[in-house]
Amino acid sequence: MTTSQNPPGPSRSLIADALIVFVLGALLFAILNVAQEWKAPFREETHIDLALGQLPQYTLYSLARGCAAMGLSLVFAVSYATWAYYDARARRVLLPLLDILQSIPVLGFMPGLVLALVQIFPKTNLGLELACVLMIFTAQVWNMVFSYHDSLKAVPLEFRQMGALCGYGPLKTFLRIELPFAAQGLIYNGMVSMAGGWFFLTINEAFTLGNKDFQLPGVGSYMSVALAQGNVPAQIAAVIAMGVMIIAVDRLVWWPLVIWSRKFKVEDTAAGPRESTLIGRMVARSRVVDAVSAAPGFVAAGLRRMLPAAPAFVAAGPPHTGSGKSLPAPVYWLILAVVFAISSFGLFQLGAMLAKVPAGEWLTITGAAGMTFLRVISALVISSLWTIPVGVWIGLNPKWARALQPLIQFAASFPAPMLYPLVFGLVLAVGGTLQWGAIILMMLGAQWYILFNVAAGAQAIPADMLACADIFQFRGWARWRKFLLPAIFPPLVTGWITSAGGAWNASIVSEFLQQGDKTFTATGLGATISEATAAGDFNRLAASVVVMAVCVVVINRTFWKALQQKGDLYCRFGG
Amino acid sequence: MEEPVIKLENVSLEFAAERHAPPALILSDISLGIAPNDIVALLGPSGCGKSTLIRLMAGLLRPTRGKVSFNGREVEGICPGVAMVFQNFALFPWLTVEGNVCAPLEQYRLAAGEVAGRARRALEMVGLTGYEKVYPRELSGGMKQRVGIARALAVNPEVLCMDEPFSALDVLTAESLRNELGRLCADPANPLRTMVSVTHNIEEAVYLAKRIIVLAAHPGRIALDIPNPLPYPREPAAPEFQEIVEQIHEILTSHELPEAVPGGPSAIQTIEPLPRATIGEILGLISICDEKPGDLFDLGDDMGKQFDEMLEAVKAAELLGLVHTPHDHVALTPLGMRIQSAPVAERKAILRAQIDRLGVFTKLREELAGARTLDADTLRDRLGEWVPGHKPLDTAHTLISWGRYAGLVEWDSKKQILRWCGS
Numbered sequence: 001m002t003t004s005q006n007p008p009g010p011s012r013s014l015i016a017d018a019l020i021v022f023v024l025g026a027l028l029f030a031i032l033n034v035a036q037e038w039k040a041p042f043r044e045e046t047h048i049d050l051a052l053g054q055l056p057q058y059t060l061y062s063l064a065r066g067c068a069a070m071g072l073s074l075v076f077a078v079s080y081a082t083w084a085y086y087d088a089r090a091r092r093v094l095l096p097l098l099d100i101l102q103s104i105p106v107l108g109f110m111p112g113l114v115l116a117l118v119q120i121f122p123k124t125n126l127g128l129e130l131a132c133v134l135m136i137f138t139a140q141v142w143n144m145v146f147s148y149h150d151s152l153k154a155v156p157l158e159f160r161q162m163g164a165l166c167g168y169g170p171l172k173t174f175l176r177i178e179l180p181f182a183a184q185g186l187i188y189n190g191m192v193s194m195a196g197g198w199f200f201l202t203i204n205e206a207f208t209l210g211n212k213d214f215q216l217p218g219v220g221s222y223m224s225v226a227l228a229q230g231n232v233p234a235q236i237a238a239v240i241a242m243g244v245m246i247i248a249v250d251r252l253v254w255w256p257l258v259i260w261s262r263k264f265k266v267e268d269t270a271a272g273p274r275e276s277t278l279i280g281r282m283v284a285r286s287r288v289v290d291a292v293s294a295a296p297g298f299v300a301a302g303l304r305r306m307l308p309a310a311p312a313f314v315a316a317g318p319p320h321t322g323s324g325k326s327l328p329a330p331v332y333w334l335i336l337a338v339v340f341a342i343s344s345f346g347l348f349q350l351g352a353m354l355a356k357v358p359a360g361e362w363l364t365i366t367g368a369a370g371m372t373f374l375r376v377i378s379a380l381v382i383s384s385l386w387t388i389p390v391g392v393w394i395g396l397n398p399k400w401a402r403a404l405q406p407l408i409q410f411a412a413s414f415p416a417p418m419l420y421p422l423v424f425g426l427v428l429a430v431g432g433t434l435q436w437g438a439i440i441l442m443m444l445g446a447q448w449y450i451l452f453n454v455a456a457g458a459q460a461i462p463a464d465m466l467a468c469a470d471i472f473q474f475r476g477w478a479r480w481r482k483f484l485l486p487a488i489f490p491p492l493v494t495g496w497i498t499s500a501g502g503a504w505n506a507s508i509v510s511e512f513l514q515q516g517d518k519t520f521t522a523t524g525l526g527a528t529i530s531e532a533t534a535a536g537d538f539n540r541l542a543a544s545v546v547v548m549a550v551c552v553v554v555i556n557r558t559f560w561k562a563l564q565q566k567g568d569l570y571c572r573f574g575g
Numbered sequence: 576m577e578e579p580v581i582k583l584e585n586v587s588l589e590f591a592a593e594r595h596a597p598p599a600l601i602l603s604d605i606s607l608g609i610a611p612n613d614i615v616a617l618l619g620p621s622g623c624g625k626s627t628l629i630r631l632m633a634g635l636l637r638p639t640r641g642k643v644s645f646n647g648r649e650v651e652g653i654c655p656g657v658a659m660v661f662q663n664f665a666l667f668p669w670l671t672v673e674g675n676v677c678a679p680l681e682q683y684r685l686a687a688g689e690v691a692g693r694a695r696r697a698l699e700m701v702g703l704t705g706y707e708k709v710y711p712r713e714l715s716g717g718m719k720q721r722v723g724i725a726r727a728l729a730v731n732p733e734v735l736c737m738d739e740p741f742s743a744l745d746v747l748t749a750e751s752l753r754n755e756l757g758r759l760c761a762d763p764a765n766p767l768r769t770m771v772s773v774t775h776n777i778e779e780a781v782y783l784a785k786r787i788i789v790l791a792a793h794p795g796r797i798a799l800d801i802p803n804p805l806p807y808p809r810e811p812a813a814p815e816f817q818e819i820v821e822q823i824h825e826i827l828t829s830h831e832l833p834e835a836v837p838g839g840p841s842a843i844q845t846i847e848p849l850p851r852a853t854i855g856e857i858l859g860l861i862s863i864c865d866e867k868p869g870d871l872f873d874l875g876d877d878m879g880k881q882f883d884e885m886l887e888a889v890k891a892a893e894l895l896g897l898v899h900t901p902h903d904h905v906a907l908t909p910l911g912m913r914i915q916s917a918p919v920a921e922r923k924a925i926l927r928a929q930i931d932r933l934g935v936f937t938k939l940r941e942e943l944a945g946a947r948t949l950d951a952d953t954l955r956d957r958l959g960e961w962v963p964g965h966k967p968l969d970t971a972h973t974l975i976s977w978g979r980y981a982g983l984v985e986w987d988s989k990k991q992i993l994r995w996c997g998s
Contacts, residue, residue: 158665161635164653167682176678180669263710264669569989 033057034064037217040125048206048215048225050234055222059241062205062218063249065129066197069136073144073193076137077186081149082174089332095149102142103501103552106200107508108545109138111209111533118214125216132216135204140193147189151182183264191254195413198246199445202227202417203509210536219245223418230516239418246413353542365528365544369551372511372524376503378439380496383447388492391451392484395458396466412448417509419444424513424520434513434522441510446502453495457488462573490567497560504552525551578647579608580656580734580769581632586641588627597959599966601627603794604641609734612768614760616784618777618823620883622966624795625773626662629736632771633657646733658732662739664719666711666726672698673707676726697729698722700759717748724756728767737772741779757783761807775883777827781819782809789827793848793964799826827882828900846934848965849973852891854926854980858914860888861897864907865915874905891973895929923980930981931997935961935974939984943995951991 048058084094114131121127155178163177201220208214215221219241226234357365394401420441427437469483485492507526513519521527525548532541586605589598602624609615609632617625630636631643634654643650645657658679666675676694685693698704701721711719720740727735740756741749759765760783774780780787784803791798801823809816863874874885889905892898897911907915914925930936938961943949949957958967958974975993978984983997 156663156665158661158663159667161630161659162661162665162667162678164635165633165659166679167653177667180667183669265712565989 030060030064034061037061037125037129048217048221050222050226050229050231052234052237055219055237055241058217058222059219059245061216062201062220063245065133065204065218066136066194066249068133069140069197070190070194072133072137073141074186074190076141077144077148078179080145081152082178084149085152087332090336098142098145099556100549100553103556104549105505105508105529105545106135106139107203107505107529107533108541108549110135110204110207111536111538111541114207114209114214128214128216132204132218135200136197139199140197144186144189144193147185148182151185152178155181180264184261187254187257187261191250191258194249194254195246198242198413198415199417199505200509201242201415208534210534212536220415227421227515235421242418243410243414246410250409250413350542350546353539354546356539357543361540362543365525365540365547368523368528368544369525369547371522372504372507372526372548373551375439375442375507375511375522375524376500379442379446379503380450380499382439383443383450383499384496387447387451387495388454388485388488391454392458392488394451395455395461395488398459401455401459408448408451412452416441416445416506420510420513421515424515434511434520438507438510438522438524438526442503442506445506446499449498449502450492450495453491453498454488457491458484460491460573461487465573486571487573489571490564493560493563493567497556497564500555500560501552504548579610580613580646581609581771582642582644582647583607583631583638584642584644586631586638586643588624588631588636589639598639600794600964602631602638603796605795605797607788607797607800609769609771611733613771614769614783614785615771616780616787617771617773617790618775618780618787618827619790619795619798620792620827620886621775622795622969623790623792625790626738627795628790629659629738629771629773632734633659633736635659655730656733658727658730658735660720660723660727660735660737660740663743664711664716664723666719666722668711671708671710672703672714672722675711675722676729679726679730693729693731694725697725700728700765701725701755715748716744717752720744720752732767734769734771735767737770739773739775742775753779753782757808775881777820777823777882778811781805781816781823782811787823789823824882828886846938846961847894848962849933849935849970849977850887850890850894851969851973852888853976856888857892857895857897858922860885860892860905861907861911861915864898864905865912894933895926897929927981927983930977931983935970936978936983936997939974939978940995940997947995949993951993954993 080094080098084091110131113134114128117127117131117134119127121130159177159181160173163173166172166176168176201218202223203220205218205220206213206215206224215224219238223235223238223242225231226238394404423441423444424434424437427434427440465483465487469479474483504526507524508529509526511522511524511527512530513521521531525544528544529541529548532538532544583605586602586607587600588602590601591598605628617628619625627636631638632650632654634643634650634652634657645654667678670678673691673694676697677690680690680693694707695704698707701724703718703721703725706714706718706722711722714722720743723740727737741753744752760770770783772780772783781803787799787801787803788797789799789801790796803819805815805819811817860874874889889898889900892905892911893900896908897914898905899908900906910925910929914922917925935958938957942957954971955967958970962970975984975986979986981997983995985994985996986992987994
């Protein structure tokens with residue numbers, strides 16, 4: 001579409017208008033529908049109807065929760081990262097804190113959140129809904145914060161200076177420079193996060209806390225009920241509904257966003273975005289969209305009249321202090337004091353809970369952690385055995401990469417716990433137990449991160465290096481040991497770290513399975529957490545969540561960090 | 576002389592590269608007036624703070640001491656009468672050409688038609704009519720910089736500041752854009768008469784400027800302020816033009832390479848700063864000098880290097896006693912000739928001995944007599960003490976690269992420590 005001459009505007013089409021009005025109407029209906037559910041009086045026991053006709057509505061509810069969590073994640077990521085970027089003093093606390101927060105297993109937040117929010121909103125479903133949204137949020141948000149902070153750091157100084165010359169204050173710098181600059185990373189990470197957020201959906205929407213059952217209508221709870229009742233057709237229906245939702249969101253939301261965000265690409269190499277999407281074309285052809293997007297222009301024109309008169313050749317203007325603006329000291333210390341008070345109160349509470357855990361219990365928990373650790377390692381090793389060769393092969397064959405990419409992406413986005421019953425059924429059929437089977441269940445979700453990263457790494461190997469390996473006839477094992485493995489090492493480590501994090505998290509659902517009236521458990525930290533939640537034993541829950549967070553942080557800080565540094569030092573091209 | 580538009584009075588700027596690091600003096604006590612209709616080129620070696628200087632004029636930076644004023648009023652914040660053209664264009668990739676040109680206009684109360692009109696006229700001036708709706712990524716480097724210039728012209732600035740506007744472009748594109756800017760300067764229809772441009776290309780300065788200000792580095796200060804009376808349009812091949820170029824070359828050289836006391840490196844007692852040149856560059860220089868000894872400035876062309884980079888290599892070779900520089904000529908010393916004809920092993924031995932004798936390495940040997948290793952922070956502190964006025968990181972870079980070649984030191988990049996392995 002784009003040429004070096006003025007491109008003619010897209011022709012306006014009535015069909016596009018009608019379709020867009022229709023979609024907007026459907027969205028409005030969906031929002032009202034969901035709002036009604038949220039406002040509904042609090043139900044002690046939600047009845048999940050397994051009739052197929054109910055499934056679309058349930059799926060819509062789940063989608064609404066995911067979208068609300070995504071909105072929250074965006075706002076949080078932008079605020080947190082902006083604060084960390086502009087305030088050097090706060091940064092030294094905020095960044096390490098982020099590292100710890102993202103290591104806490106998602107379900108560790110659950111009981112506290114649920115009980116607190118149900119208490120705050122005793123009359124409506126809002127408390128429970130908010131709790132569910134926040135749980136999805138905790139699975140989405142962390143990589144988005146990192147991505148936005150990295151983008152802020154990467155904004156070229158000349159862009160900021162140009163912004164200063166354009167008279168941009170903090171708000172305009174955010175809207176016109178920082179946000180566009182970060183758009184690509186934020187959208188890509190949003191897409192990954194959205195997939196990650198679905199992982200615990202079956203639990204987020206239906207769980208037992210002590211003697212209380214909490215349930216919210218949704219595709220996750222539908223699956224849970226179907227599992228509990230052993231209703232296989234309903235299970236299959238839920239899996240299909242989930243799959244349709246993932247594909248729809250991917251095609252209708254993320255893909256158009258990804259294409260659109262290419263206009264924010266900063267590298268000045270390639271030509272303009274050539275690919276167009278159905279959605280993009282439709283938006284371009286609609287007068288409705290024109291009218292809506294013209295509105296801010298009128299407002300802006302009004303605001304412009306309040307600006308200073310044009311060439312005002314006087315030395316005046318907003319004082320510019322460059323980056324590193326800090327809040328005024330009293331405000332700063334006040335905020336710090338509040339944060340400190342809240343966190344010390346929280347830590348004190350936590351300490352009190354942990355103190356009540358007997359020494360023998362700690363020993364059991366540590367032993368369980370060891371078992372889970374072994375499972376995580378096994379899951380990584382077994383996953384690597386197939387993902388590394390396949391990933392390299394995909395990366396070096398761009399044609400296959402393009403063909404397989406949507407498939408792999410779908411597999412990675414699908415919440416693995418929904419498939420656990422099926423896979424575990426196979427494990428049982430060949431005479432296995434959950435002790436070993438849990439490793440396979442963990443792999444189901446975790447292996448994709450290795451595959452993605454290896455494929456991307458292999459794709460990035462410079463053609464010259466490949467030619468060099470061919471000319472000097474690196475073959476067989478030598479080719480892997482001397483060339484391919486080192487060449488993909490840094491992204492491989494990144495994949496391992498993400499996979500390990502995912503596997504630790506997944507242990508909570510894969511070491512403790514309920515099918516019908518049967519419960520299967522494997523010795524491990526994940527099972528300990530699940531059992532403690534189910535039994536409402538909050539002291540033991542706190543202890544095991546803390547142990548898991550410590551395990552993840554310590555392993556990240558020592559083993560993975562060392563590997564990462566080694567990789568950065570020796571295995572980067574063009575360094 | 577007319578009342579200057581921009582006036583700098585005793586301006587100094589200090590800047591700490593890191594938290595807690597002692598601030599380095601970037602600009603020292605600069606006083607300077609830019610008169611209306613001045614076309615000024617700021618010329619100088621890298622690290623002399625020339626880009627910093629025009630950012631002070633634009634109000635993007637505040638001086639640590641001294642005063643910057645615009646039309647008699649002290650500049651606080653962004654100076655609205657100054658427009659800026661950036662080295663790497665600084666075009667927002669998410670805005671069209673028109674959007675980029677209009678962006679600085681949106682802070683003023685202008686009718687929508689006026690904004691569009693100004694953008695159109697500015698784009699017309701740089702020959703980009705018809706490209707309004709195109710995104711920057713679809714343009715070549717030269718066209719991008721045209722957009723940068725149009726964006727600056729559109730605000731009707733009183734002074735146009737340009738920070739190495741052509742150095743990110745290839746030679747041919749830079750040449751043609753320079754010609755056009757020269758024509759723009761001479762064009763009576765162009766209301767803009769005052770320009771300050773940063774460059775490290777002497778010919779560019781002589782081609783464009785009515786006044787050439789040469790800066791010296793460590794710390795940045797004005798070394799020379801000379802008028803360039805040649806009438807426009809200027810012809811680089813003309814003898815008068817070449818004469819001025821020669822003249823500035825000579826001044827730059829004598830400033831950067833003062834006539835050395837004969838005696839070679841053995842006579843060096845004080846600690847000489849280490850120029851930022853690699854052993855490879857020094858040997859390349861020796862080999863070119865051997866083939867055709869001569870003018871410093873032809874050398875730059877032969878080496879395919881910018882003048883200031885080449886100067887660093889010459890300074891390094893002189894420090895090692897391989898060349899001497901009578902006036903602006905570079906000639907090999909006997910040692911330099913020997914090294915040129917020597918086999919690889921002997922060549923290395925000679926260089927090793929010369930490097931070993933340098934003041935910095937003598938100091939380092941004393942420092943390391945006990946410990947034998949030095950961590951990165953201590954090394955930086957020491958180098959800051961021994962060679963004041965120079966960036967310790969630059970010195971460390973050369974120190975490690977030369978010392979490693981000479982087998983005197985080893986740098987452990989994993990542990991970030993320097994190890995002594997000489998005697």
